Structures are given as structure tokens and as C-alpha cells.
Amino acid sequence: AQKITQTQPGMFVQEKEAVTLDCTYDTSDQSYGLFWYKQPSSGEMIFLIYQGSYDEQNATEGRYSLNFQKARKSANLVISASQLGDSAMYFCAMRRPSGSARQLTFGSGTQLTVLP
């Protein structure tokens, strides 16, 4: 069974600073995908970034980057130059490999607050 662990229930960061949100995972699959989603107070789930287990380079999407350390089974999200609008809940998720139903398993989330 797959498991995602987010050990930081809440994080604070000063505006314009960088912040790292931790995510570790456990799986016996060789092929898998890792995702980060943002959930603002309005409730929708916004896709941020994806990393495939066989991708050799860390994924980047604008101010978001994923620090993927396969041997340590970690997939930390780095947000550079934080903005007030980044205040939200952030979820790490894992997807099973192709051939399965490909559903996501989510972590418990980290509530990020950006301070002015």
C-alpha cells in the first residue's frame, strides 16, 4: 500500500522568502508519480507540479520546484519568492503506475501562511 507523510501541519514564511514543504512517501512500486496540489480557503484543488519516478531532473513550474530525492523517498515542494496569495493548504499526492486505476493517495497537508 502507498503512504504519503507530510510532517508539517503548519508553516509560516515571510513574503518574498523561499519555503520548503516536506513530503515523504512509501511505496513498493518502481514506477509512480508525485504531485503537489494547492487548496486555498475557497476549497478548489489546484495542480501545481508533477514528478515522475523515472524523471532524472527535478520538476519546475514557475516559482514551484520539486526537490525529488528518490533514495530518501522524499518529494519536497520549494516555493520561491513567496507571495501573500500563496497562503493555502498544500497537499502532496502519489499516483500508482500505469495499468492500475491511477488514483491519487494524498498526504494530510501543510497549511502555509505567508506573512507580509
Add this chain to the structure above:
Amino acid sequence: EPEVTQTPSHQVTQMGQEVILRCVPISNHLYFYWYRQILGQKVEFLVSFYNNEISEKSEIFDDQFSVERPDGSNFTLKIRSTKLEDSAMYFCATTSAYNEQFFGPGTRLTVL
């Protein structure tokens, strides 16, 4: 940009009543999912649907739940006899054969 839509945005129902939550997936997507998020908790997988049948379901998805794609476009989740503990945000999500899983805006279900 294509998006997943869900209706209604908020549903209030009495315990024991049936509810149907509706989703319109992105048109060329092949895999459809329902997830649930109880207030303040993580998102939990309920069921996946591919090629007009359930491909996988979680232990949460018991006999009170059903899904169907009645007209080839809508994707519905039915809860036959709602319980207080069914109160949650229900998300529909869809994906093509590729990576990103698109989520709808959610339906907040309140069971009284």
C-alpha cells in the same frame, strides 16, 4: 482552458435521503474519479471509472454509493441513503493518459 465542472456547488439534505452529485469531465479524458474530503482532513479516494465501468474502489465506497455515466458526458455519484458522516466536500477528477489529474471545484454536501 478546459476544466472539470461540478453541480451543485452546495447540497443540503436530510439524513436518509438520496443525493446525486454531478460532474462534467474534460471531453477527451479517459479516467474519472470521485474523492471525498471531510472538513479539515485529507482528500480520500472513493472510486475510479474507466471504459464505462468501475476500475477500483476504496473501502469507503460501500453499497450506499454508486457511479454512472448516464449520457456519455455527465459522470455522477449517487449516495442512496445519506448519513451524517457523509457530510464532506466531494471532488470529481479526470485525467487523460498523461500526468495531470484535473479536479473540479467540488460539491459541499451537508447532511442534517
